[in-house]
Amino acid sequence: MQEICLMGGTFDPIHYGHLVVAEEVRQQFALPKVLFIPAARPPHKTGKIISEPEHRVQMTKLATASNPYFDVSTLEVERQGLSYTVDTVKEIKNIYGVKRIYFITGADAVLEILSWKEAEQLLGMCTFIAATRPGYDLHQLADILKLLPKEVLKNIVPLEVPALSISSSDIRKRVRENKSIKYLLPESVEEYIVRTKIYQT
Numbered sequence: 001m002q003e004i005c006l007m008g009g010t011f012d013p014i015h016y017g018h019l020v021v022a023e024e025v026r027q028q029f030a031l032p033k034v035l036f037i038p039a040a041r042p043p044h045k046t047g048k049i050i051s052e053p054e055h056r057v058q059m060t061k062l063a064t065a066s067n068p069y070f071d072v073s074t075l076e077v078e079r080q081g082l083s084y085t086v087d088t089v090k091e092i093k094n095i096y097g098v099k100r101i102y103f104i105t106g107a108d109a110v111l112e113i114l115s116w117k118e119a120e121q122l123l124g125m126c127t128f129i130a131a132t133r134p135g136y137d138l139h140q141l142a143d144i145l146k147l148l149p150k151e152v153l154k155n156i157v158p159l160e161v162p163a164l165s166i167s168s169s170d171i172r173k174r175v176r177e178n179k180s181i182k183y184l185l186p187e188s189v190e191e192y193i194v195r196t197k198i199y200q201t
């Protein structure tokens with residue numbers, strides 16, 4: 001395999017917003033695989049309550065099972081400490097020996113990229129696909145990144161994707177309020193949430 005595409009996320013729970021972005025990137029860049037990597041301890045969410053990684057991995061597996069191009073990696077769950085992307089990209093390079101790594105983020109995440117661990121080194125190691133997301137303006141990106149060298153800047157590629165105003169936090173809130181979450185995420189994940197009652201407390 002020459003190229004691999006990673007999609008990191010908390011996935012608490014995974015929803016159609018994530019899946020649409022991943023499929024759009026896979027097709028537009030003709031990529032052989034998208035590896036979903038649930039973050040065990042997302043660095044920017046340390047003060048927040050997050051479901052156990054095992055639940056998030058299980059939901060991610062259920063959501064991606066029907067797409068032959070999608071796979072799930074538990075690499076960050078098995079690693080100690082915060083789930084820094086720079087560490088993950090280094091590990092993926094070693095495991096797969098690929099020439100090129102893509103990393104998918106939504107607009108909200110990429111707008112914060114300079115606060116990520118070793119951001120400049122990371123941007124030199126892989127190509128970031130910055131997907132549009134309702135409520136976030138990707139046009140601000142050029143301004144935020146203007147001090148970075150040109151060879152690093154070319155590694156961030158904005159991509160227009162079908163707009164889905166879905167978020168995991170809204171899904172969790174809906175469950176707590178006994179509102180329907182149908183059509184926001186795959187049925188298999190909805191069933192898992194109902195069966196395990198993970199968001200009902």
Ligand SMILES: Nc1ncnc2c1ncn2[C@@H]1O[C@H](COP(=O)(O)OP(=O)(O)OP(=O)(O)O)[C@@H](O)[C@H]1O
Binds near residue numbers: 017106133134168
């Ligand atoms: N609807 C969406 N459209 C585009 N990108 C998205 C969408 N939802 C999430 N993403 C992107 O997917 C990645 C993982 O997101 P995450 O698992 O944190 O989901 P979330 O819906 O943002 O969660 P929460 O609401 O709990 O913050 C991030 O890069 C995020 O920007």
Ligand SMILES: O=C(O)c1ccc[n+]([C@@H]2O[C@H](COP(=O)([O-])O)[C@@H](O)[C@H]2O)c1
Binds near residue numbers: 009011039085
């Ligand atoms: O490496 C970092 O410093 C870093 C900081 C914030 C987020 N990330 C990664 O970005 C991805 C999306 O994060 P989140 O919190 O929006 O689910 C996920 O894979 C995180 O591990 C990584």
